[in-house]
Amino acid sequence: MNPRNPIIAGLALALGCTVQSAEVAEPACLVDVIFVQPEKFTDCKDEYMDTGRGRESILAEFRRTIQGTASRYLPAGDRLEIRITDIDLAGDFEPWRNIGNEDIRYLREIFPPRVALEFRLKGPGGQVIRAGNRRLQSPGFMMSGGFPSSDPLRYEKEMLRDWIVREFRPSRGK
Numbered sequence: 293m294n295p296r297n298p299i300i301a302g303l304a305l306a307l308g309c310t311v312q313s314a315e316v317a318e319p320a321c322l323v324d325v326i327f328v329q330p331e332k333f334t335d336c337k338d339e340y341m342d343t344g345r346g347r348e349s350i351l352a353e354f355r356r357t358i359q360g361t362a363s364r365y366l367p368a369g370d371r372l373e374i375r376i377t378d379i380d381l382a383g384d385f386e387p388w389r390n391i392g393n394e395d396i397r398y399l400r401e402i403f404p405p406r407v408a409l410e411f412r413l414k415g416p417g418g419q420v421i422r423a424g425n426r427r428l429q430s431p432g433f434m435m436s437g438g439f440p441s442s443d444p445l446r447y448e449k450e451m452l453r454d455w456i457v458r459e460f461r462p463s464r465g466k
Contacts, residue, residue, distance in 0.1 A: 323359040323366070324373045327351050334380040334406070350445065354379070357449045358456065365460040369416030372460075378408040382447040404431045405448045413460070428455050
C-alpha cells in the first residue's frame with residue numbers, strides 16, 4: 293500500500309488500518325549466516341554422491357532456521373554473524389544395504405548430527421557483546437522425536453534451535 297496516495301490512505305484510515313511507509317519496515321535484528329568452504333563439509337548432502345544442488349538446498353534450510361530462530365531472541369538493533377565451518381548430518385548413506393537405491397540415509401545413534409561454528413554478536417553501536425566457537429552435537433538425537441517427522445533435517449534444526457535459545461535467550465534476572 294502506498295501511504296502517499298491520498299485515496300488509498302483515506303480508505304485505509306476509514307477501514308481502521310494503519311498505514312506504514314516502506315522505509316519504516318526493517319528487521320529488528322540482522323542475522324548473517326556464512327558457510328565457510330561448504331564443499332569440504334564432512335557430510336552435507338542429500339544423496340550418496342554429493343551434488344552442489346543438494347548441498348545448496350540443505351544450506352538454505354540451515355540459514356532459514358538460524359535466521360528465523362535467532363531473530364526471536366535478539367534485541368532490536370543487534371547483529372549476529374554465524375560462520376558455519378563444518379556440518380555432519382545425522383545418519384549416513386549405506387549403499388551396500390540396498391543395491392540400486394543408495395540414496396537412503398540410515399539413522400543410527402553412532403551418527404549424530406554435528407555442526408561446528410563461530411559466532412559474533414554485536415550491539416547497535418557495533419561493539420562485540422559476545423563471541424565464541426561452538427561444536428554442537430546431539431548424541432541422543434534419536435530419542436528427541438524431532439518434529440515434524442517428515443523433515444529430513446529435523447534433528448539438525450532442533451539442535452540449532454536449542455543452541456540459539458541457550459546461547460541468546462535473555463536471562464530472567466536482567
